[in-house]
Amino acid sequence: MPVAIVTDSTASLPAEVAAERGIVVVPLQVVLGATVYDEGADGATPEMVAAALREWKPVSTSRPSPAALLEVYEKAAADGATEILSVHLSGExxxxxxxxxxxxRDASVRVVTVDSRQVGVGTGxxxxxxxxxVAAGGTVDDAAAAARARGEATSSLFYVDTLEYLRRGGRIGAAAALLGGALAVKPLLQIEDGRVASLERVRTSARxxxxxxxxAVQAAGDLPVDLGVAHLANPERAELLxxxxxxxxxxxxxxxEVWCGExxxxxxxxxxxxxxxVCVSPRA
Structure with missing residues (x-):
């Protein structure tokens, strides 16, 4: 394992895919009330978060500390890695x-960090x-360039029932222009240069x-693509899409396969x- 691959839990990689590819996944944290959980099946789950939001309970999130990431890097080095590629969700x-x-900076082996400028499966x-x-024998720098290029080429588009949760968390960015009419429309948003940005307004969730x-079809064009559909407490419509x-x-x-999950x-x-x-990620 001369080059180890690290990412974070927001990348939404299925556990079996991460295991098969030898990718180390570092959890972010979710704070529900006064309790801190690691994101994941044994900690904070989507169902827990959706329930807390509906009940207006305090919900916040936090990043892994530098010390936690350093521990992961040193474990990889101890397991034989001489270099590490670490790919993460948008720094914005x-x-x-x-x-x-x-x-x-403090790792005992070289670590090349990549800001994917994406969130969710786009980072994945x-x-x-x-x-x-890396699997094809490329260098860690070549791998980092490929990860950055894939993130740049990826289109991440999403629909929310309300902008309220994005507003609460301070992640609304350029989508703030939609707030004035938020009650009358269903906003379509996108990730643009690592930030949430407005895309369109439509009148109904079906639309x-x-x-x-x-x-998504337009974003794919004639290119070979990877495709992911994600939802929060909306499985039927996600499967339809x-x-x-x-x-x-x-x-x-x-x-x-099209990845579809919560x-x-x-x-x-x-x-x-x-x-x-929906995330459309061209392979070429």
């Missing part, structure tokens, strides 16, 4: 990338792009789902129940 949305940079696809290069489908995209983008997918607890805390997202 979280301090996780900053923690990785600080930890890298960037991480896998880096892992592909929002239809527009997400069209925008995933099924439609499987049919319409069959040629682009080239027999690759958004992690950390990101879920900022978008709220009802959210549906």
């Amino acid at each position: 949305m979280s301090g996780t990338f900053e923690s990785a940079q600080l930890a890298a 696809f960037a991480t896998l792009a880096g892992a592909d290069v 929002a789902l239809a527009r997400l489908e069209e925008l 995933a099924d439609a995209l499987r049919r319409r983008l069959e040629a682009n997918l080239e027999d690759r 958004l992690g607890a950390v990101l879920g805390a900022h978008v709220g129940p009802g959210m549906i997202a």
Whole structure:
């Protein structure tokens, strides 16, 4: 294991995929009331977060500390890694990338940190792009370049029932322009240069789902893509969207599966129940 791959829990990598590829996943934390949990099946789950938000209980999130990341890097070094690629969610949305940079300075082996400029599975696809290069015998710098390029090429689009949760968490960014009419519309948002930005306004959730489908097809074009659909407490509509995209983008997918599942607890805390997202990540 000359090059180890590290990412964080917001990358939404299925546990079996991370295990198969040897990717180390560092958890972020969710604070429910006065209790701190690691994000994950044995800690903070999407269901816990959705329930707390509906009940107006205090919910916040926090990044892993530099010390926690350094411990991960040193464990990888002890296991034989001579270099480490560490890929994380947008530094505009979280301090996780900053923690990785600080930890890298004190690591006993070289650590190359990458800000994916993405969130959710967009970060996951960037991480896998880096892992592909390493698996093919490429250098850690080549892997970092591939991860950055994948993040830049990826389109992350999402619908929220309300902007209230993004407003509470201070993550609304350029989407603030929508606030004045938030009660009358269903906002479609995107990740643009690492931040949440407004995309369109639609009148109904059904229309929002239809527009997400069209925008995803446009983003894919004629390129081979990886595709992910995520939701928070909205599984039926997420599956409808995933099924439609499987049919319409069959040629682009080239027999690759569409990932469809619940958004992690950390990101879920900022978008709220009802959210549906689609991530289109070109492979070329």
